[in-house]
Amino acid sequence: MRPLSEEPSATAPVDVEQAEAALVEHYPRLVRLGYLVLPSSLGRNRRVLTAHALAQRSLPLGRRTAFTADDRAPLPRRPADGTAIDPGYAHVRQRVVRTALEAGRPLRRPAWPRRSQLPPLLPLVWGLRLFPHSGGADELALDQALSALSGPARAAHVLRGLEGLADGEVRRVLAAAGVADPHAALTEADAVAAPYALLDSTEFDPCSLQARPPDLLRRRRHAKAALAAVAALLVCGALLGLPGNGWGRDLTSAPLYSRNPAAEQALEPAALVRVPPWYWRRSPRIDFTAWPTRGDRTDDTRLLRRALAVWARPGPAVRSSTTPGTPVGPPMGPPQLLYAGEVGAAAVVLFYDGLRIVRYAEARNADPAQGAALDFARVDSADASSADALVVSRGGGTVRYLTAPWVRQASVRDLLAPDRAARPLRRDRNGVTGVPASPQTTGDCRSWSAVEMQDATATRLLTDLGELAPARLTSGPPSAPHDVSGRAERESWARTACLLTAVRSRGVRSVNSWPYARQWLPEGDGFAQWLCTRAETWRGSGSRVLAQFQAPSAQSTAGGAVPPGAVAARAEDSPACGKRDPRVLAGVLWKSHAGRWYVLAAGSTDFASLTTSGGVEGRAQGHLLAVRARAGDRARLNGLLADGRRVGALR
Numbered sequence: 001m002r003p004l005s006e007e008p009s010a011t012a013p014v015d016v017e018q019a020e021a022a023l024v025e026h027y028p029r030l031v032r033l034g035y036l037v038l039p040s041s042l043g044r045n046r047r048v049l050t051a052h053a054l055a056q057r058s059l060p061l062g063r064r065t066a067f068t069a070d071d072r073a074p075l076p077r078r079p080a081d082g083t084a085i086d087p088g089y090a091h092v093r094q095r096v097v098r099t100a101l102e103a104g105r106p107l108r109r110p111a112w113p114r115r116s117q118l119p120p121l122l123p124l125v126w127g128l129r130l131f132p133h134s135g136g137a138d139e140l141a142l143d144q145a146l147s148a149l150s151g152p153a154r155a156a157h158v159l160r161g162l163e164g165l166a167d168g169e170v171r172r173v174l175a176a177a178g179v180a181d182p183h184a185a186l187t188e189a190d191a192v193a194a195p196y197a198l199l200d201s202t203e204f205d206p207c208s209l210q211a212r213p214p215d216l217l218r219r220r221r222h223a224k225a226a227l228a229a230v231a232a233l234l235v236c237g238a239l240l241g242l243p244g245n246g247w248g249r250d251l252t253s254a255p256l257y258s259r260n261p262a263a264e265q266a267l268e269p270a271a272l273v274r275v276p277p278w279y280w281r282r283s284p285r286i287d288f289t290a291w292p293t294r295g296d297r298t299d300d301t302r303l304l305r306r307a308l309a310v311w312a313r314p315g316p317a318v319r320s321s322t323t324p325g326t327p328v329g330p331p332m333g334p335p336q337l338l339y340a341g342e343v344g345a346a347a348v349v350l351f352y353d354g355l356r357i358v359r360y361a362e363a364r365n366a367d368p369a370q371g372a373a374l375d376f377a378r379v380d381s382a383d384a385s386s387a388d389a390l391v392v393s394r395g396g397g398t399v400r401y402l403t404a405p406w407v408r409q410a411s412v413r414d415l416l417a418p419d420r421a422a423r424p425l426r427r428d429r430n431g432v433t434g435v436p437a438s439p440q441t442t443g444d445c446r447s448w449s450a451v452e453m454q455d456a457t458a459t460r461l462l463t464d465l466g467e468l469a470p471a472r473l474t475s476g477p478p479s480a481p482h483d484v485s486g487r488a489e490r491e492s493w494a495r496t497a498c499l500l501t502a503v504r505s506r507g508v509r510s511v512n513s514w515p516y517a518r519q520w521l522p523e524g525d526g527f528a529q530w531l532c533t534r535a536e537t538w539r540g541s542g543s544r545v546l547a548q549f550q551a552p553s554a555q556s557t558a559g560g561a562v563p564p565g566a567v568a569a570r571a572e573d574s575p576a577c578g579k580r581d582p583r584v585l586a587g588v589l590w591k592s593h594a595g596r597w598y599v600l601a602a603g604s605t606d607f608a609s610l611t612t613s614g615g616v617e618g619r620a621q622g623h624l625l626a627v628r629a630r631a632g633d634r635a636r637l638n639g640l641l642a643d644g645r646r647v648g649a650l651r
Contacts, residue, residue: 019059022088028207029162030055030096035132035206036158036199037100040147045129048206050103052123058095093163097155098177104151127219128211135203142194143203149192152185160189161196263330267312269304271334272351280405286384288338288352292405294430295341304340307349307360310374317371323467323507325539326356326378339402341430343393350390350402355380357390357468377468378507378538386509388453388460391468398435399449399464403427406455412436413461415448415497416562418490422452438464445498445564458483463497466505469538474512478534478582481512491562495550496533498564503535503544511535513548516577516584517602519624523592526552530602531565532577532584543578545571547586547650549600569650576650585649587612587637589629599635601625607639607647 023030034051042050146154152174159170167186174182202208265271280290297303310318312330322328331353338350338357342364351358359375379386389401403410410433411422426434437449450463450473461484462470474481475489484493496513503511517530531548548565568586575581587601599616607623616635618627629635637649 016059018086019088019092022086023055023058023092025086026089026092027055028205030058030092031206032199032204033093033158033162034096034100036146036162036204037097037104037151037155039104039151039154040143042103044132048130048132048209049123049125051100051206054096054099054103055092056123057099058092094173094176097159097173101151101155101177101179127214129214130209130211132205133202133208133210135198135201138194138198139201139203142192142198145192145194149188150185152179152182153188155179156182156185156189157192158199162199262333263312266331266333266335267305267308268334269301269308272304273334273336274298275336277405286406287382287387288357288379289336289354290405291336291338291352291387293337293339294402295339296430297340297342297347298337300340303347303362303366304337304349306362306366306372307340307351310360310372311351311358314374317368318374319371320374320376322376323378323505323538324542325507325537326376328376331358338390339392339430341432343400343432344395346393348392350392352379359390359392359468361393375468379469380538382469384455385458385460386469386472388455388472389451389462389470391464391470392432394438394464397438399438400435401433401451401470403431403433403453404455405431407431407453408456409454411452411454413450413452415450415463415490416446416494418487418494425451439497439500445501448497448500450497459485463500465500465503465508467507469509471503471508471535472510474510476512476514477516478512478514478577478579481510481514492529492531492550494562495553495565496531496548499533499546499548499567502546502570506535506542506544507537507539508535508544509538516604517623519600519602519626521551521590521592521600522598522626523594523596525592528552528600530568530586534577536578541573543573545574545577545584545650547577547584549586549588549590551590571650574650583607583641583647585610585637585639585647587625587635587649589631589633591631597629597631597633599625599627599629599633601637601649603639603647606641608642609640611638611640612636613638 031051034054035047038047038050040047146157149157155174155177156170159165159173160167165173170186171182174185179185274293275289275291277292277294279292280286283290308331314320320328331351333353335351335353335358338352340349341347345364346361347364347366349360351360355378357377357379359373359377361373363370384406387404388407389403391399392402393400401410410425410427412425413422414420425436433451436451437447439448439450448463450461451470453460453462461473463473465471473484473493475484475492476482484490492513492515500511511533513531513533515529515531519528519530520526521528529550531550533546533548535544537543546567547569549568550565553562566588568588577584583604583606585601585603585607587599590598590600592598599612599618601610601612601624603610603623605623609619609621610623610625611620612618612625612627612635614636615633616627616629618625618635620626623639627635639647639649641647
């Protein structure tokens with residue numbers, strides 16, 4: 001590109017139309033000039049758009065306004081050879097240099113940003129990224145050298161090479177653009193050794209562009225976020241514009257919750273559902289709906305009103321807990337009152353609303369400084385086998401239950417001592433038990449308390465897993481689980497009980513543990529038992545499955561405390577080991593008494609063969625496998641069913 005002469009002729013002031021004509025004629029050169037002066041830190045896409053914006057904004061406001069001395073353009077002089085350039089171009093170039101230097105200055109907090117320092121509004125490109133064509137290694141080196149210079153030094157180099165101005169004219173242009181030390185800028189520009197001809201390369205031509213798409217995934221995320229923000233603003237605006245006495249102008253919707261008649265009735269103690277003591281004997285359903293209202297404070301209106309109010313609107317001083325999958329909203333209608341009375345140092349109220357058990361507890365003297373507790377537990381679809389008891393109080397390593405009216409006798413048993421007889425558990429006239437020890441959840445597992453609830457037809461074993469409804473413990477295959485009974489089943493649970501910490505506070509309804517295989521150990525080390533333990537939840541999802549390997553224990557033969565079984569595999573939300581899919585397959589790396597290692601595996605009886613691969617290769621017919629291995633070996637276990645299907649191990 002041939003450089004223009006550096007000096008305008010000494011003519012009259014330039015009007016806007018003359019400057020516009022110069023801008024249109026030399027637009028590519030002016031845009032290239034702005035692109036080169038702008039810092040590379042802006043990115044090539046923004047440099048291109050900003051360079052075009054600076055050139056297009058180089059005209060002053062007004063249709064007939066003339067350039068004056070206030071524009072700080074250098075005074076036009078006629079060169080010695082008599083050639084002259086358009087004064088309009090000199091003034092437009094001066095404005096491009098000045099605004100390009102302003103755009104490269106960093107934003108400072110106290111100062112108000114100039115227009116050139118902000119992203120340009122026009123020209124505007126949506127959905128594309130524009131940048132000049134790539135050059136060679138020389139152009140890349142020049143771009144890096146220019147980016148290392150200050151803004152005034154870049155402008156000095158570009159005015160020298162692109163415009164062909166002498167150093168004296170460059171100093172006048174820089175001074176008019178607001179540069180404090182033009183001499184220092186020229187000295188700094190001397191460090192660039194690249195030839196000036198590279199400035200005419202397509203690498204620095206913002207008028208010859210190529211287009212590429214932006215970050216499409218990021219744009220999609222931003223679009224979704226913007227749409228959500230707009231929707232939220234519309235909703236908030238609509239809500240803020242509603243009248244204060246209702247949700248619409250015609251008041252066809254219900255008023256706010258606290259002023260809804262149905263909601264107010266649900267919070268009224270007089271509207272609570274109270275069941276008489278004899279109703280359970282003739283009730284068509286044996287569940288929590290048949291529980292009578294009990295306790296020595298069932299007529300304490302103030303206690304009941306506080307409990308209902310905290311349930312509907314718990315404050316910051318309320319300690320709340322919820323089992324997974326349990327809604328915590330206010331009652332949908334007047335709930336059933338199960339219990340209201342004093343238990344230890346607390347006043348306790350139990351409600352049932354058809355879906356949840358809600359427990360409210362406060363200090364006996366109703367001291368608000370001590371706060372209150374509010375617990376929620378989901379108990380929908382409860383029946384006679386799962387509505388025997390509720391936790392009414394827990395603390396200090398003890399737990400107390402409120403038993404169902406059909407429970408004839410309650411006793412407590414240590415699951416880790418299967419040979420020890422159950423101890424009778426005293427109950428008061430309201431059905432509240434004494435204070436048996438709560439199952440130990442930290443440190444060494446030396447005991448695990450469970451309660452036996454006996455009614456007219458069965459004796460059920462329950463244990464506290466940290467929730468309002470204790471979990472029922474059963475034995476037997478998934479197709480026909482039954483209550484724990486007999487020495488063998490109690491011994492099996494003795495080695496399983498300490499593993500229940502894995503399902504604590506998970507909303508567990510029942511836990512079934514059953515032996516699916518019995519294996520003779522290599523080298524005559526006795527018989528091992530394989531068990532599958534499945535925890536079902538009230539909400540349906542979130543079930544836990546554990547496959548156990550219980551090797552012979554010297555403590556069990558000596559009558560001492562037995563160690564827990566080894567967890568061979570575990571799974572969550574899996575149908576395995578359940579009524580829908582009773583199959584199970586698991587394996588362990590086992591060390592014999594002689595110090596040799598084996599891979600042991602066992603499946604349920606419907607497996608025809610087992611194979612191991614990976615670190616240990618082996619195959620066995622039937623549902624049991626034992627293969628020699630080494631310490632630290634890892635094997636992949638698979639099984640073949642009798643119908644030819646291949647099934648992997650539990651995981």
